[in-house]
Every structure is written in C-alpha cells, then in structure tokens.
Amino acid sequence: MSPTGIDGSAPNAIEVRDLYKRFGRQQVLNGVNLDCPHGAITAIVGPSGCGKTVTLRHLNLLLHPDSGRIVIDGVDVSKMRGRALDPVREKFGMLFQSNALFDSMTVFENVAFPLIEKTRLSAAQIEKAVDETLAAVSLEGMKNKYPSEMSGGMQKRAALARALIRRPKILILDEPTTGLDPSRTGAIHELIRRTQQKFGLSAVLVSHDVPKVFEITDRLAFMHEGKMRLYGTVEQVTGAKDAVFEHFLAGKTGYDSEDALAKRA
C-alpha cells in the first residue's frame, strides 16, 4: 500500500517524504513517507521504538531531519531553522504526552498563556476566548485550579484547551491517552473527535491504544523499523493481511522483524 494518494486530489495538511534521522549510530527513521489529509484524523501506531515519537517530533518541528522533506500546510519546513519556523508553529497546536502544563500556573493562566505571549488581545477578549475553549473541552468552572489539583483526564482536557486556544489548523497529539483508565480513554478519544470536527482541524496522533484508536481515526499508519509499513483507511490497513501488523495487533511481545517471522514460518 502506498503512503501517498489516499483520495488523490486534496492537498494534505502534512506531507512527509523520505524522512531519515539518525542518533549517534542508531538509524531511527529509515525513509518515512506520510500524508495527513486536511480535516481528517491520522493515527500513527506501531511497536515501541519503531520511531513514532521521533516522527512526531519532526512534525512539531522539535527535531530537524537528516534528509527528506516535510511540508506543513504547503510550507516546506525541512531546511528552515530558528525563528523562521515561528509562523509555521503558529499553525498547529500540540498536546504532549505528559500534558506539559505549567505547574506554577492555574488552568486559566495555562490556557491564556499563548494568547498573552503571542497576541495583542485585551484581557476581556482573552478571558472570553479561554472560557469558550474550556467549555469546548467540558472544563467550565475549573479555571482557577492548578494542574496538580486535577485528575489526569482533566489535565489532558486543559492541555487540549491550551493547544486549541489559538484556533490552529493542525492538531498534533502525542499518546493522548497514556496513563488514563479505559473509560477516560474513551472519553478523551470522543473529545478529540468532537473538537476536531467542531474546529475543522487536521489532526495527527501517535497512539499505543490499539485497537481503540481505530474508532476515531480516518487514516491509519502502521510504523515498523523506522518506516511506514502500512497506510490507508482503518479498513485498508486492517484488511491488508500483513503478518507484522497482525502480530503487533495480537499484542505479542518482541514485534519481530520480517526476517524473524520468515524464519519462524
């Protein structure tokens, strides 16, 4: 299955071509190709250490590729560095695995932070925007709490509100359900889907929550050994009869390479 040309015509919110990255002697990314269509949720799944998070850290511009091309909303960011990236960064919101809420600030201050730092809105405008966004993630009435006073699920909602406050075009989510119990996982997935539709976002998320994440994703990428092994709709990927993917899905340990599987067969 090719990682390109999902529906042929629409330009993608994010396009990655032949992305390579090495840390020391370890080649982590081996030519990643990925398309994240506009207005859709793209999920990247795969075994631990396959390069999902490193790929995501290229998409949110925290890492720069050794080679390859990354195009975000039509802008090729592969060679861009420093403050030149700021206008691109303002196109996306990011939900971190650990939420990355500033623990010295209240929920209101956390969510308002990007507006205070990066816009010239008045205090009243900021308060209105924060209230609206907190309502969108069902956190009304919590704005004076500190992150340490809230549950993991609520912290996740607050972090999502901060990611959404500047109304980004693209939302990037790193393991959004890590550390949550199954019922909260479902609620966060539902919230991601709801906010993605409400704000018309293009979302890309890395998740280990398989197969639950299949319920909300429009495109699924299965990553293995630094490459996108499978890409397409959930039906296409799950119907591909790929031994490595099925092995991963079955939750077996080891996540064998093709060679190991071939030997076993």
Added chain:
Amino acid sequence: MYESIESLGAAIIATIESLGAVVTFLAGAIFYIFAPPYKFGLAIRQIREIGADSMFLIVLIAASIGAVLGLQGVNTLTRFGAEGSLGSVVSLVLVRELGPVMAALMVTARAGSAMAAELGSMQATEQIDALTVMAINPVQYLVSPRIVAGVVSFPLLTSVFDVVGIMGGYVVGVGLMGVPSSSYFNGIGYNLVWHDISTGLWKALVFGLVVTWICCYKGYNAERMATGISRATTEAVVASSVLILLWDYFLTSILL
C-alpha cells in the same frame, strides 16, 4: 592500540563539544536579553526569587560570620595590642573576600539549586518543548531573565551581607568585648576605600553570571527522568561552588 586512540579522540571531541555547548548557551541567553520581546516582568520576578527571597538567609549568615570575625578579631588583635584595628580587619575581610564569596555560595545553595531543579523538571515534563512549539523561545523566556536577575541580585545581596556582617562584628567586638566604638568605625572610615568595595561588587557580579549560567545550563539540559533532575541539581551546585572559588582567586589576582 587503535581502539584506545579512537576512544581518547572521542573523549576529547566530546569534551570540546560540551564546552562549546555551555558557551553557546550563555551567548544565546545574553543575546536574547537584548532582543525583543523584552521580558522585564519575568526578570523582576526572578530578582524577587533570587534576590529578595534570599535576604533572610543572607542576613542570618552575614550576622553570624560578622560576629565570629568580631570574636576572633578581638582575640587575635589583642595579642598584638591592635584591637583598635578591629573595624578595618572585619570590614576589609568582608567587603573584599567573604561578602561576595559567602553570599554567592549561599545563594547557589538556595536559589541556584532551585533554578536547576525547576528547569530540569520543566525539561522532563516537556514544558520546555511546549514553549518551543508555541513559538516562544525557551532560552529567552526561562534563562535570560534569570541571568539578568543573577547579575542584578548578587551585588545587592553582597552589599547587604557586607553591612550586616560589619554590624555583627560591631555587636560582638564593641558590645561584648569592649573595643571602643569610635575606633571600630574610624578604622573602617580610614582603611576601607572605594577600590575595596568595587572589587567585592565586581566579584559578586561575575559570580551572579556564573551561578545563573551554570545552574540554568544544568537544569535546561537535564536528562528526562527523576534521577536526571537530581543529578542536574547536584552538578549545578557543585560546579557553581567550584567555579565561584576559582573565579574568586582569578579575580582577586587581577583586581588586587
């Protein structure tokens, strides 16, 4: 043989790279002090945390050091019949040497360790990445204000240390040991000159830069785990303390 040469070369390259990273970090932090958007509010908040909040500790340590200097000074000077020089001895020792060094060591232990732990914890919980992703330069937001605060606070804290220490020496030397008050203050008036004061303040300024630089660097580059934060904090305090003493010798030799 070949492997040992290779590992030696790798170690030398790694050392040069890490030294380069430390210097580049400071250069970036200083550059962003002068680049918009200016972070006056954050610098003021850091001056409060590093400076004002350290005041009680500085007063406590300065008073006890001054008192000990008074006690030791009277006992030693009496042997030479020179107890009238107590004011000169206490003030010169404090202003030129003990004030800047002790104030810097105390602030390193209190505020420097907190700085390294706070930035280390922000690194571990992706808060520094969050700033970058929000198009906010984390060095400008977190490090530059602390460097400014260190450079402003350390000389002020040193001044307080000097004055309180001299008063501590007065209370013990004059109040308890019977040295004449006039000789104490006359000694200070005749022997303590502006050069002595400026030497101490220059030292404090350099220590303020070194401590905030090293503590921020260690915290900012902490490994993303609990042990990484504790290691960064320990290394920050040890490295800052050693550098304070090394720089003290170096500055004394050129400012003497």
